Each structure stands twice: as C-alpha cells, then as structure tokens.
Amino acid sequence: MLQRNIKFPQVPGPIGVFDSGFGGLTVLRQIRELMPQYDYLYLGDNARAPYGTRSFEIVYKFTLQAVRYLFQIGCHLVILGCNTASAKALRSIQQNDLPQMDPERRVLGVIRPTAECVGLITKTRHVGIMATPGTIRSCTYDMEIAKLYPDIIVTGEACPMWVPLVENFEFNSPGADYFVEKSINRLLERDKEIDSIILGCTHYPLLQKKILRYTPQNVQLIFQGEYVAHSLQDYLFRHPEMKSRLTEGGTVRYLTTDQPEQFNQSANIFMGQPIQATRIMLE
Numbered sequence: 001m002l003q004r005n006i007k008f009p010q011v012p013g014p015i016g017v018f019d020s021g022f023g024g025l026t027v028l029r030q031i032r033e034l035m036p037q038y039d040y041l042y043l044g045d046n047a048r049a050p051y052g053t054r055s056f057e058i059v060y061k062f063t064l065q066a067v068r069y070l071f072q073i074g075c076h077l078v079i080l081g082c083n084t085a086s087a088k089a090l091r092s093i094q095q096n097d098l099p100q101m102d103p104e105r106r107v108l109g110v111i112r113p114t115a116e117c118v119g120l121i122t123k124t125r126h127v128g129i130m131a132t133p134g135t136i137r138s139c140t141y142d143m144e145i146a147k148l149y150p151d152i153i154v155t156g157e158a159c160p161m162w163v164p165l166v167e168n169f170e171f172n173s174p175g176a177d178y179f180v181e182k183s184i185n186r187l188l189e190r191d192k193e194i195d196s197i198i199l200g201c202t203h204y205p206l207l208q209k210k211i212l213r214y215t216p217q218n219v220q221l222i223f224q225g226e227y228v229a230h231s232l233q234d235y236l237f238r239h240p241e242m243k244s245r246l247t248e249g250g251t252v253r254y255l256t257t258d259q260p261e262q263f264n265q266s267a268n269i270f271m272g273q274p275i276q277a278t279r280i281m282l283e
C-alpha cells in the first residue's frame with residue numbers, strides 16, 4: 001500500500017520526465033531543445049520495462065511509484081514520457097492521487113498534446129495509431145481524438161515487437177524491417193484512406209529510418225516529441241505559478257532502476273552524448 005500525505009520538498013526543483021525505459025529520452029531531447037534553461041531529472045524504470053504488455057493495475061502501480069519518487073526528490077512537475085503510462089495511469093493519478101499527495105504538483109502525459117495536433121494535419125480525416133498493445137487496448141487515443149475532432153476515424157494497430165526491437169538494439173537490423181513493414185501494411189490495409197499515422201510510443205523515433213522506408217509518401221508520420229515539447233512550453237506560459245517552482249540551471253540528471261552501465265550505453269545512443277546514470281529503487 002502506498003503512503004499518503006507525504007510532505008515533499010517545497011523549494012523549486014527540476015522537471016521530472018518518466019518512462020518505462022529509454023523511450024522517454026526522445027521526449028526529453030525535444031523538450032530540452034526547446035527549453036534548455038530548465039533543470040531535468042529523467043527516470044527510466046528499465047528493470048521493469050517494457051510496460052506495453054502489462055495490466056492496467058501494474059502500469060498504474062509502477063507509474064505512481066515513479067511519480068511519488070520524483071516528487072520526493074524535489075520535482076513539482078512530472079511528464080509521463082510514456083504513452084502506455086499516460087494511457088493507463090495518468091487519469092487515476094491526476095484525479096485520485098494528486099489531491100491526496102500534493103494538489104499543487106502536476107503530472108502531464110503525452111497523449112493529449114499528440115491528439116491535439118492531428119486534426120490540423122489529416123486531410124482525409126482517417127488517422128492511424130501505432131503503439132504498444134497496452135496503449136491500443138486502452139483506446140485512449142480514440143477517446144482523446146473523438147473529444148477534439150469527432151469527425152476523425154481512428155484505426156489503432158498494436159506493434160508488440162517494436163519496443164523490444166529498440167530495447168534490444170535491433171532497430172537497424174534486417175529483423176526490424178520485417179516487423180516494421182508488416183505492421184504498417186496491416187494498418188494501411190485496414191483503412192486505405194489513412195493519410196496520417198501517429199507514432200504513439202516514445203521508443204518509435206529510434207525506428208524512424210525503417211518506418212519511413214515502409215510508409216507510402218502520401219502518408220504523414222507524426223512523431224510526438226515536438227508536439228509534447230511545444231505543449232509543455234505553452235503550459236508553462238499559462239501557469240506562471242508552476243514556472244516559478246522550476247529551477248533554471250540547464251542540467252540533466254539520469255536515474256534508472258537497472259544497471260547504470262547498461263543505461264549509460266543505451267542512453268548515449270538515444271541522446272547522442274555521454275550519460276552517467278544513478279541507480280535507484282522504486283517501491
């Protein structure tokens with residue numbers, strides 16, 4: 001049972017970015033490009049990744065543990081840089097846990113900002129979503145898009161092999177070609193009018209080369225990092241009270257629940273620079 005009413009540090013702190021593993025680094029990278037002035041704290045729950053095939057209860061429990069940890073070490077704002085966690089845990093955390101833990105702190109996800117942009121991109125009003133089985137099964141994208149653009153027809157395709165390909169460094173291998181082509185073809189077969197595909201998993205930018213290779217030119221690919229970064233910038237503009245609780249030293253620290261050496265090697269590839277992570281335990 002998680003503890004309630006914990007007192008968290010009140011002094012300003014970094015922006016927390018959380019993912020089950022390395023995927024959230026693609027979001028962190030875009031956020032930092034746009035807002036390098038803030039301090040960031042990245043947490044990857046690598047020891048328990050992937051989340052994509054886990055149940056609602058487990059993803060919620062793990063995500064809440066991560067959010068609580070980031071609050072305890074000084075974050076006032078946490079971005080779930082993970083579609084699976086955003087789909088399965090965000091709403092419960094926002095509605096049930098934040099009011100008890102600390103109503104002044106905020107947790108934001110990646111699905112809403114991605115859904116917001118799609119209505120401005122699609123012309124045929126037929127949109128495809130490629131994501132983990134958990135995100136697709138949750139129908140969160142379908143619901144968010146329906147609220148904003150009820151005329152858009154959404155077709156979701158679960159890609160259970162894509163995250164393991166990335167986590168196992170197979171994203172440039174011939175094996176990746178097979179799985180990427182297969183999933184894209186299957187989606188486009190199911191709705192031939194799709195003109196835009198949301199890549200609804202933060203690991204997928206690593207498969208970009210392969211995804212581009214098998215996507216017809218008339219189909220627009222939506223990589224979400226840029227939209228999430230702009231949405232956060234807009235949020236901070238509209239919420240000066242949160243902005244004043246963020247430190248601006250331009251630093252990034254990395255935390256992982258697994259071996260730091262392994263994390264450093266992989267994170268290096270995601271971020272394109274040397275990374276030194278610290279190991280922590282979530283419970």
Ligand code: DGL
Binds near residue numbers: 019052053132163200
């Ligand atoms: N990167 C995460 C996402 O965006 C999920 C990866 C996983 O399955 O853990 O959905």
